[in-house]
Amino acid sequence: MGALCVGIGPLDLEAAAADNQAFLSTRTSERQEMVTLNDRLAIYIEKVRSLEQQNKMLETEIDALKGRFVKPSGLRSMYEEQLRELRRIADQMKVQRDLATAAKEAMAGQLELVKVKYEEALEARKKAEREIEVFKPDVDAATAARIALEKQLENLEVEMEFLQRIHKQEIEELMAQIYGTVAKVDVSFSLPDLASALKQIQSQYDSIAARNLQEMDAWYKTKFQDLNVASSRHVESLRGIREEITALKKDIQNKQRELDALRTRNEALQAQIRDAQEKYMKEEEELQARIEALKVEMKMVKEKITLLLKEYQDLLNVKMALEIEITTYRKLIEGEDSRLTAMVGSLSLMNVGAGLVSASGLGLSQGAGGTATALLKAAASSSSVKSQGTLGEVTQEQAVEVTERKTMLIRTVRADEDIIHRDSQERTITISGAVSEMDE
The missing domain is CATH 1.20.1270 (Substrate Binding Domain Of Dnak; Chain:A; Domain 2)
Structure with a gap:
């Protein structure tokens, strides 16, 4: 155990x-x-x-x-x-552009009216020139008739003066003959009284010459007056045509000056419109570039924030x-x-x-x-x-x-x-x- x-x-x-x-x-x-x-x-x-x-x-x-x-x-x-301010400036520029466009259209309308008036003035001038060409033969004929009548008047005056001188010489010769004959008669024998007969003949010739001179003067005055009336009528017509042509020329010159002024103003407005458009486009490009830069910066910041997050x-x-x-x-x-x-x-x-x-x-x-x-x-x-x-x-x-x-x-x-x-x-x-x- x-x-x-x-x-x-x-x-x-x-x-x-x-x-x-x-x-x-x-x-x-x-x-x-x-x-x-x-x-x-x-x-x-x-x-x-x-x-x-x-x-x-x-x-x-x-x-x-x-x-x-x-x-x-x-x-x-x-x-x-800043975007609102730039939009406001862009709107103002658009309004100015619209106003300039409207002014340009109004100027174009006025230019068309001036062109129509200019065409009418040219047509009136051509019509006046045609009328002048039509009246020119009459004026030339009236001028030639006046010149011919003036020459005829000068010839008649020379002829009348020559006839008066000849008549005076004849009277003087007759008076000399009469006085010579009277003297001979008084010496030799007594002749009939011819002095009264000569005086009567002289008075008759004087009355005939005076009547002829008066008739010639009246005819000359009548013809000259008729020529003066016709010439004055043609001169007045020519003066009126010339005045109308002068007025039309002045009107054409005024319209031409207005047209030049309108063209100058139109060119100035077009230059302003081009400058405004270029300025607007430049500012728009700058703003677009800034917006793109800001977008890129925002994208980079977002990417960085996303990465950090x-x-x-x-x-x-x-x-x-x-x-x-x-x-x-x-x-x-x-x-x-x-x-x-x-x-x-x-x-x-x-x-x-x-x-x-x-x-x-x-x-x-x-x-x-x-x-x-x-x-x-x-x-x-x-x-x-x-x-x-x-x-x-x-x-x-x-x-x-x-x-x-x-x-x-x-x-x-x-x-x-x-x-x-x-x-x-x-x-x-x-x-x-x-x-x-x-x-x-």
């Missing part, structure tokens, strides 16, 4: 030693794993700190960008006043994943610590039971075998009960699970054209781990 008892003791010690060795090897591997996990945790913590610093820097940069560009639509509001979202995701991993590792470490503590307690109880068994073996060699056997059985039963209780407690402790809920705030920022959308979501993460009653 003692040998059995002695044999039972070493068997329990070997099992305990094997368990202890296995525990030590497991503990060593677990220590190494814990060291590795601690190193990884330190690396992760350092990485989290650096990411948090980068996150803070990015948040600061994003806040600065938000302060600078609160909304991309602010760019439009910044240039809205994406990086920020990635950092938030990384941060959330790291926080989840850190929490998981923390719970695993806490659960492993509680399990190791429970295993250390069970091993200490097993060592106490082994000591009691060895003490019982020594007592059997010295004294009552039955009592030692009873003590050994009692110790073994007590140790087995204790170890079973301890293992049950460890199993129970390992079976206890604590569920931790962690609420994380996830901010999502996205840029949509000119608007930045921000979404804040709360996500609850459930982390399960085995802990001891001490942890609870």
Whole structure:
């Protein structure tokens, strides 16, 4: 019976030693794993700190960008006043262009009227010239007749003067003959009184000459008056035609000056319209270039904001994943610590039971075998009960699970054209781990 008892003791010690060795090897591997996990945790913590610093820097940069560009639509509001002013200037230029076009059309209408009047004046001038050409033979004939009558009058005057001179000479010769004859008669013998007869003849010739002279003078005056009337009539007609031609020439000159003035004004208005159109096109091109530059700048800012938001979202995701991993590792470490503590307690109880068994073996060699056997059985039963209780407690402790809920705030920022959308979501993460009653 003692040998059995002695044999039972070493068997329990070997099992305990094997368990202890296995525990030590497991503990060593677990220590190494814990060291590795601690190193990884330190690396992760350092990485989290650096990411948090980068996150803070990015948040600061994003806040600065938000302060600078609160909304991309602010760019439009910044240039809205200038755009309104430029639109107002463009509208004014359009109104001026419309007014200039209307003035140009009015000038074109006046130009057409002036052209019509000019054509009418030219037609009247041509008509007057044709009438002049028609009346010119009559005028030439009247002028030739007047010249011929004037020459005839001069010839008649010369002839009358010649006849008067001849008549006077004849009278003088007759008077001389009569006086000579009377003188001879008075000396020789007495002749009849011829003086009265001569005087009578002279008076008759004088009356005939005077009557002829009067008739010639009357005929000349009548003809000259007729010629003067015809000439004055033609002269008046020619004067009226000339005056009409002069008036038409003056009217044509005035219309020509007005036409030149209208052409000059039209050219000036067209030059103003061209200048205004060139200025408007140039300003429109400058505004279009500025708008394109602003669009490019807005696109670059949007792309930069989108990139920063994406990086920020990635950092938030990384941060959330790291926080989840850190929490998981923390719970695993806490659960492993509680399990190791429970295993250390069970091993200490097993060592106490082994000591009691060895003490019982020594007592059997010295004294009552039955009592030692009873003590050994009692110790073994007590140790087995204790170890079973301890293992049950460890199993129970390992079976206890604590569920931790962690609420994380996830901010999502996205840029949509000119608007930045921000979404804040709360996500609850459930982390399960085995802990001891001490942890609870």
